[in-house]
Structures are given as C-alpha cells and as structure tokens.
Amino acid sequence: MTKIDIINLVAEDTGLSKVKAEEAVEAIIATIKETLQVGEPVILRRFGSFQVRSKKARIGRNPKTGEEAPISARKVVRFKSGKHFKEAMNGAPVRFF
Secondary structure, three states: OOHHHHHHHHHHHHOOOHHHHHHHHHHHHHHHHHHHHOOOOEEEOOOEEEEEEEEOOEEEEOOOOOOEEEEOOEEEEEEEEOHHHHHHHOOOOOOOO
C-alpha cells in the first residue's frame, strides 16, 4: 500500500475530497515527523508507538569485499506494535473500542 492508496481510502471512508484527504494525511505524517525530530515518542493507542533511538558509531564490514568501513553514529526510528495491532495481524477480531 502506498501513500496515495491511503489517501484514496481516507477520501472514500470520510467523504472528503481527495485534496482534503491528502492534506489530512500529510498533516498527520508531518506531525509525527516533527514530534520525533524533537525526541518525543508518538503513541497511537491500539496501533503502536514510534520512538527515536540512538545508535553508536561502529566499524562495519563490506559484505562483498570484507573490507572494514566506519559507520557513523545516527538516530533511527523504531516502531513497536500495540496489542490490538498484533492481534489483528494474527487473525483475532479487531476491537477498536
């Protein structure tokens, strides 16, 4: 599924125009990005949470040549699925409320 697929589904489900649905999806994504950039977690109940984790600098290895290469320190986003999301993925009935 792509972002445009999500926009189309939001437009269908809510009765919004595709332009308004796109604005809504973009606003949600922008809010998540901005929140993560300042180091705050994003928690979506019954879905999951996004957290920023720091990774230390280390020495990696090129799998093709075996040559060592430095990997700089960086931040990565981690998604941890919530209980209801996990249940939905394993075939349990979805309960939203």
